[in-house]
Amino acid sequence: MISTLLVANRGEIACRIFRTCREQGIRTVAVHSDADADALHARVADTAVRLPGAAPAETYLRGDLIVKAALAAGADAVHPGYGFLSENPDFARAVRDAGLTWIGPSPEAIEAMASKTRAKELMGIASLAESDVTEARLPVLVKAAAGGGGRGMRIVRRMEDLSAALEGARAEATSAFGDGEVFVEPYLEHGRHVEVQILADTHGTVWPLGTRDCSLQRRHQKVVEEAPAPGISEGLAEELRTLAVRAARSVSYVGAGTVEFLVADGRAHFLEMNTRLQVEHPVTEAVFGIDLVAEQLRVAEGHALEKEPPRARGHAIEARLYAEDPARDWAPQTGTLHRLAVPAGVRLDTGYTDGDTIGVHYDPMIAKVVAHAPTRAQALRRLAGALERAELHGPVTNRDLLVRSLRHEEFTTARMDTGFYTRHLTALTAPAPDPYAPLAAALADAHGRSRFGGWRNLPAQPQVKRYEVAGQEHEVRYRCTRDGLAADGVRVVHADAHTVVLEVDGVRRRFEVFAYGDEIHVNTTRLTALPRFPDPAAQLAPGSLVAPMPGTVVRIAEGLEEGVPVAAGQPLIWLEAMKMQHRITAPAAGTLTALPVCAGQQVQPGTLLAVVEELSS
Template identity: 85%
Template sequence: MVQTLLVANRGEIACRIFRTCAAWGIRTVAVHSDADENALHVRAADTAVRLPGATPAETYLRGDLVVKAALAAGADAVHPGYGFLSENAGFARAVLDAGLTWIGPPPEAIEAMASKTRAKELMGVAPLGEADVTEADLPVLVKAAAGGGGRGMRVVRRLDELPAALEGARAEAASAFGDGEVFVEPYLAHGRHVEVQILADTHGTVWALGTRDCSLQRRHQKVIEEAPAPGLSPGLEEELHGLAVRAARSVSYVGAGTVEFLVADGRAHFLEMNTRLQVEHPVTEEVFGIDLVAQQIRVAEGHALPVDPPPARGHAVEARLYAEDPARDWAPQTGTLHRLDVPPGVRLDTGYTDGDTIGVHYDPMLAKVIAHAPTRAEALRRLAGALERTRLHGPVTNRDLLVRSLRHEELAAARMDTGFYDRHLPALTAPAPDPHAPLAAALADAHGRSRFGGWRNVPSQPQVKRYETAGQEHEVHYRHTRQGLAADGVRVVHADAHTVVLEADGVRRTFEVARYGDEIHVGGTRLTALPRFPDPAAQLAPGSLVAPMPGTVVRVAEGLAEGAAVQAGQPLIWLEAMKMQHRITAPATGTLTALHAEPGQQVEPGTVLAVVRETPSQERP
């Protein structure tokens, strides 16, 4: 039996596995990079071992260091989590060769299915050859063979874009998974992403644990998932289960895995088999009332599964909470997470707690929030309400996007597909700040600034404060009076440094205010305090291209130099941050007048990378 388990991973999934281990009396070992020295998963483990370095290639992708850590800490088993080395057959063999228990499928099954190209061949689906792609095949998807999570993926709609897409996908895949192999397949823009959770033991039993719909995706990475997948016919669901079990049996699979499909025109198209636990496994756990991590451990210990899985009950929906700005091309965000407080009634899986730092080296997912209810409509409502009431103080997140998505009519009617955000992102990210939030922030800030409350026995001029929220500036006016603080159009019922109560048109509302330097959170609205008189020196030259996030310059467009002519939207510079590459494009057609970026350069947000002087339209050829 497993006594001490090392998790070869970090963040949310490591914490989630440790939770099961604690319930089962299993001692735990964490590994951590230097950047993760004080991370929650390190604090949650009984023992921790340092992996020197910060990047994945130096740390979590070093299987030899992870095995040494397991032996040094006295672990007798290793769980890979998801991502990193979870689908690396060589790592699985190294764990077994060291005399440790591997909480996962046999290395041979990983080899057969972890490479998506070989998996397709096994299932009778041939990927396209790079040299064979024609105009008739477009659009196509370039995809990493060794991993998932949207990394190493590029949609190609023109043939001349294919070489750059292949190059970028290979680089991103090598950085994230240690394997730069990619392949090309047809791209179906409006299908549904449906998958089947499987669980198999060493005695020949294979469970197909229902279905999941993971169609709401950004950059081919899932955002909202649910179980069961709604609206499937009984025949199609039976076909999906049969194909998933066939895939598992074809490689003598053991443990938990997922078989993924694209469903279009009522047909199932095999995508891949993930030989590991999935990020979205909690929705299956909630519906079937089981602990998949516990089952993984029991299977690895040789226990047999019952012949039939438990019955499904109700519906579950999961939302991935990211530190990112959907309105700015999903740019990842960094900084201090001051507060993460999710109301009761939903499940929270997270690798962060109050005061933790969101760094630049890893995926920006803060947490997964999961709601289970008797019906789908109730689960959607419960999750949207919980996210809306979550106290989330820190960098910009996708929380508002999640709430709007969960309440969208297409999702409610189960008419969503993988093109959902392509169609609806502008509406879902349109600024909609609470109109009273800036006033509440100003009143809370004004409270107690004067020992006499700021009132004078002469008429006073209004006080003025400026805030920025969702890219918009707001100027607030209020006054100190004999009765206290006052503002036009509302009645100030109460105001202190943390709570403001306002009454407008007979409706009273209470605002909770928290301030961290110039960052203020009023309920669910995030504001930045602005100086009353902006510093003219802080203005950037027109056409400046600035780094939207901290990261590393990995590439500059070939031949790019000062004086070069550029076209609006032309990619000029590539940044790598949080295991993804981000393109910096020309804001207008014109001339590059300055270039400050070079490969390998570390940059901070706001760093000027280049300057483009726009060519007036009348001067363009």
């Protein structure tokens, strides 16, 4: 019987595993980097062990340090979570060799399936060699052999881009997983990403726990997942389950795992087997009424599964909340998460609480929100409504994108595929702030500012405030009168520091206002208060390229120096932030007139990276 469990992970998944452990009466041990010293997962565990450093390569990817931490804390079992070392056979062996229980499949099974190239060979599928790629075979996908989460992946549509895609994918895979092996496979433009959750014990029983659809993806990383996969015929679903069980049995699999497919033209194309728990496992838990982590622990203790899995009931949908700006190439965001609250009736899995900091070192996912209902339509409505009413105060998030995605006709009718955001991102990210949010912010700010009340002997001059909303400046005007605050075109029913009620054309609307310095949240609209008189020194020269996020300059284009010509769209600088690489490109054809940064340099948002002087027409 497991008595003390160390989770070799961080954030949301560590907190989720700890929750099951508490219910089971199992003591918990967290590991944390220096950057995570005050993180929620380190706070909620019974014991926490420091891993010196901040980068994954020196902390969460150091299996030797994690095994030492488990032994030092008196743990008798290790759960890897997902990502990091969860699919590393050497780590699994090290855990077992230390006399600890490994919560997962055997190192041999991980070894057989952890490399996507070897997994394809096991399933009788050949990958393309780099030399096999021709113009006729485009587009292709360059993909990391180890790991997942969309890292180390590049779509290649032109032969001249292949070398750069291979180089970039190798660099990103090495940074994220410690393994730079990549391979090439055909890229199916309009396929659906469908997977099967499996659970197997040591007694020969393998459960295929239904299908999941994970087609809504950005940068090859899933954003919305649901179970069961809608619009899949029972015949195809049975084929997927059969293939998943076959894959599991081929490596004598034990524990929880997922077999992933791309479904196109009614056919299933094997992608990979993930030998770990998936991020999206809660939708399967909701539909089958089970706790997959608890089942993982029972299997590791040698207990047998029932011969048949539980019956599926209803439909579940999960949305991943990220601190990122989808309208700016999914740029990750950092800062203080002042408030995180979702309405009752949905499941919230998160590694953050109010006041926590979203840093630069790790994935920018804030939380997963899951809705379960008797039908897909009901689950969709419940999840979209909960996200719309959620209180998210802090960095920019993808919340609005999620709500619009869940309500998009292509998604509600289950006609989506992995190209959904390629087709619809511009429309889904079009700014649509509440037009009365700036006025509500100004009135809340003005409440109580006058020491002598609102009465004046002469008509009051309008007060003016400026706000930035979704990249656009808004100016609002209001007046202090003997009857209180007033604004043209609306009736101010009530205004205090946190609540403003406006009546427009006979309809009353209530606004909840929360200010954190210059950052203001009015219902679901995020605003930034602007100074009355802009600082002239803050103006940048035309063509200036600034860091969109905090990160590290990992690469500068070869031969790039001041005075050289650059082409429009040419990659100039590569930034690494939150385990992903981001290209900074030339905004127009011109001459590079400034390059004040160098490789290895840490930068903050707004740091000047380069200046391109545009060619005169």
